[in-house]
Amino acid sequence: MRGGAIRLFSVAGIAVYLHFTWFVIAAFEVTSVAKRYSNPIWGVFEYLALFAIVLLHEFGHAFACRSTGGEVDRIVLWPLGGLAFVRPPPRASAQLWSIAAGPLVNVVLFPALFAVLVALARLRMGLHSDALQFSGSLFTINGVMLIFNLLPLYPLDGGQILRSLLWFRLGPIRSLEIASGVGLAGAIALGIYALYRSSIWAGILSFFLLSQAAAGWQHAKTMRVDEDVACKPAPDDPRLHAPSSER
Ligand SMILES: [Zn+2]
The missing domain is CATH 1.10.287 (Helix Hairpins)
Incomplete structure (x- = not known):
């Protein structure tokens, strides 16, 4: 525990924490998201996938910061998204790369998620309706995250x-x-x-x-x-x- 956050795991020396408020909001969000699916378990999958995308975005910041010689402390996930505690060296170029690498992860995911969505849509089987909904949601979430973060x-x-x-x-x-x-x-x-x-x-x-x-x-x-x-x-x-x- 650290400031109300639970340590989940660590990758390449970067510890990932989950703030306790995440669980409170998750309960509400999963309930409302689940209404879009015939099997409500997909609501849980969607919420977890949302935070997997957030986590990849934060690792984008973290690894870019490290590549500039900066320090990376930890990543904290909370209901509004994620925070990577990074300290790039005080140079404009190092700052720019450390920050831009986060949204770049979403840029890379954009065509990948679109390809999955198109592939599933082509199958057009009733069995896959939840999977198709899930894939569509992830594509939208990633796109919204990209646009929002670039404001x-x-x-x-x-x-x-x-x-x-x-x-x-x-x-x-x-x-x-x-x-x-x-x-x-x-x-x-x-x-x-x-x-x-x-x-x-x-x-x-x-x-x-x-x-x-x-x-x-x-x-x-x-x-x-x-x-x-x-x-x-x-x-x-x-x-x-x-x-x-x-x-
Ligand atoms: Zn970011």
């Missing part, structure tokens, strides 16, 4: 890709200010949508995005203060005392 709203992958691209021209601080500012605006817009549609999911997501974008904004401010401090000589800087000590 340019920090801290979503799209927002972090935007930040890395801006970093090449504007440096680490200004790029983070702009990306987290766009993320804050997007989170507020999603919050208004959540209130308008009375959507609990959109509300939770908007709260998560808002807090993370605000943390990004705050981090940029701290970096700027640190930079200013580093540029000004400290009061006990030996260079300041040099003339007097030479006397």
Whole structure:
């Protein structure tokens, strides 16, 4: 256990944790998903497959980060998806590759899942109706995950890709200010949508995005203060005392 998460297994030194809230939401989700199938067990398969795709996406981030010389701590799965705790080196290119590799996994899965769907549709047998529904759901889930993650709203992958691209021209601080500012605006817009549609999911997501974008904004401010401090000589800087000590 670690912060309410259970350690499931580890791959190449990367530990995978499952947050306890996952089980609570899984119970609700599986019940509603199962209605789409003639045999409700497919609802369980679909929910597990959703998180298998999430896990592959997170491993994309983790292995890419490691390839840049960065550190990978762990992957935590929770009801809103997954979080890979990665620390790529502070270079724009390393950040860009570590972030882009996650959605790239979904890009690779896109034609593979489509091929399976087409193959099953060609069989067109009553026996395979649940399998066909399952395959169609996975194709849709992967596509939605790809599009959603590419929204340019920090801290979503799209927002972090935007930040890395801006970093090449504007440096680490200004790029983070702009990306987290766009993320804050997007989170507020999603919050208004959540209130308008009375959507609990959109509300939770908007709260998560808002807090993370605000943390990004705050981090940029701290970096700027640190930079200013580093540029000004400290009061006990030996260079300041040099003339007097030479006397
Ligand atoms: Zn991602």
